[in-house]
Amino acid sequence: MQHTTLVNADIVMLNVDISEKDEIITLLANRLISEGYTIESYLQAVLNREKEFPTGLPTNGVGVAIPHADTKYVLKPGIAVATLKSPVKFNVMGNPEEEVDVKLLFMLAIKEPKEQVNILKKLISIFQAKELLCKLISIDSEKELADTLNSLLMKDED
Amino acid sequence: MNKKKIVIACGTGIATSTVVADKVENICKKEGIDALITQCKVSELEAYVHGADLIVTTTVIGKKYDIPVINALPFITGIGEEEVLKKIAEELKK
Numbered sequence: 001m002q003h004t005t006l007v008n009a010d011i012v013m014l015n016v017d018i019s020e021k022d023e024i025i026t027l028l029a030n031r032l033i034s035e036g037y038t039i040e041s042y043l044q045a046v047l048n049r050e051k052e053f054p055t056g057l058p059t060n061g062v063g064v065a066i067p068h069a070d071t072k073y074v075l076k077p078g079i080a081v082a083t084l085k086s087p088v089k090f091n092v093m094g095n096p097e098e099e100v101d102v103k104l105l106f107m108l109a110i111k112e113p114k115e116q117v118n119i120l121k122k123l124i125s126i127f128q129a130k131e132l133l134c135k136l137i138s139i140d141s142e143k144e145l146a147d148t149l150n151s152l153l154m155k156d157e158d
Numbered sequence: 159m160n161k162k163k164i165v166i167a168c169g170t171g172i173a174t175s176t177v178v179a180d181k182v183e184n185i186c187k188k189e190g191i192d193a194l195i196t197q198c199k200v201s202e203l204e205a206y207v208h209g210a211d212l213i214v215t216t217t218v219i220g221k222k223y224d225i226p227v228i229n230a231l232p233f234i235t236g237i238g239e240e241e242v243l244k245k246i247a248e249e250l251k252k
Contacts (some may be wrong), residue, residue: 049169049170052169053168053169053170053200053217053218055169057231057234057235058235058237059235059236059237060235060236060237066173066174068170068172068173069170070170070172071170071172092231093169093174093216093217093231093234094215094216094217094218094229094231095218095231096218108172108173110172110173113171113172113173113176114176116176117176117177117180120173120176120177121177121180124174124177124233124234124236125236127234127235127236128235128236
């Protein structure tokens with residue numbers, strides 16, 4: 001059982017005012033780089049990947065995107081989180097001709113996918129809970145959002 | 159029934175395919191399907207599809223393969239998940 005927290009207040013950005021997806025990807029990736037989670041080439045890798053394999057998710061209630069890149073760019077695991085002042089358009093995963101208005105982003109820095117499968121599963125179960133997503137985007141403190149997410153992600157199996 | 163070979167693919171082979179692989183493993187167990195599940199990047203599919211029975215993916219597969227491809231995005235959004243599980247089970251029981 002691992003107890004490292006993946007979401008820390010230093011990689012949470014609230015109510016970000018941007019108008020285009022590449023801007024928020026750049027902000028979040030640069031934060032992961034400056035806080036020592038990923039190497040510098042992570043930024044370009046995420047931008048490239050998003051173009052080729054978009055990560056917008058047409059979830060219920062609040063549109064979510066999960067930009068990420070290969071494990072080789074990751075130094076230590078973490079999940080950077082951003083809420084947006086107004087939604088930006090992301091292309092939909094698996095259906096790139098469609099777009100989704102995204103207000104909540106999780107930028108994944110994953111090092112050992114097999115070890116983190118339970119956390120990934122819990123993260124994805126959050127996407128499926130409309131009320132929870134609405135609650136998450138209304139939180140106005142970085143620390144509170146980080147703590148809330150960590151407790152959801154670290155919760156023991158039922 | 160022969161062992162079924164399932165390839166799970168996503169853009170980086172890290173995040174969504176990990177979760178999808180886990181769900182497919184569970185449905186196989188539940189349905190009593192003997193399956194070998196491998197996980198890869200879409201760009202590596204070519205190397206993995208040989209002898210496979212089914213591709214399950216969350217992303218766009220540029221190329222056509224002669225085995226069925228099931229879109230597993232509903233496993234991530236939660237919308238329409240039951241139907242996809244059913245589709246996978248049906249495909250593997252053929």
